[in-house]
Amino acid sequence: MNPFKWHCPYCNCFGVVTETNFYQTQTTLDKGQDGPPRIITMEFVICPNPECRRFTFKVTMYLSKGRNEGEPENREFQWTLLPLSGCEQYFEGVPALILADYQEAVRILTLSPRSAALLARKCLQNILADFFKIAKPLGKAFPIVLKSRLDPVIAAGITARFQKEGRRLEEFIKQGLSLASAVKPEEVRELIWLVEILLRETYVSKYEKLKQVQEPPQS
Ligand SMILES: [Zn+2]
Incomplete structure (x- = not known):
């Protein structure tokens, strides 16, 4: 294989993938199924950063047409199984329970927007x-955070998004869902976007700051 540049979706580092941190295996499906034989490859990349070492996992299915097997033009499907699709991955410092709820929300978005x-x-x-230690219902707590606890640039961006979404997003936050109302995945994606912004502005940002002050200076 030819080494290639790579960006780790988990730890955000850049590195080069070589044979030492790359594994690919393939199998052929040729059992009289509809269409031509299929070649299925499984590809793993292990992050070269010794503090990370997490891996990505991709499955690709090709139509077998003789000579150009495994070429992009013969590709029928490709699935990225890890990292979980649609989820932001770089969430260092986020409590496990909050992260699990976020990941589950992304995974079931199209299946059950509600x-x-x-x-x-x-x-x-x-x-x-x-994080903010505000033990009030979300409808009351969120305006406080928006007004006085978030970076003003981020707060202004969120407010602008609220206005663009015709107050639907704002209503979701204030009142939650009424059982009678239908919810579209696009609307929930906005709510998930807000979760992602807040996670980055709180736990991830704190984690990054702590890392900076705790790491000894490079000599
Ligand atoms: Zn990594």
């Missing part, structure tokens, strides 16, 4: 209670 919305809202509630 459940995803409830989980995303629970994430927001937990961030406000745990």
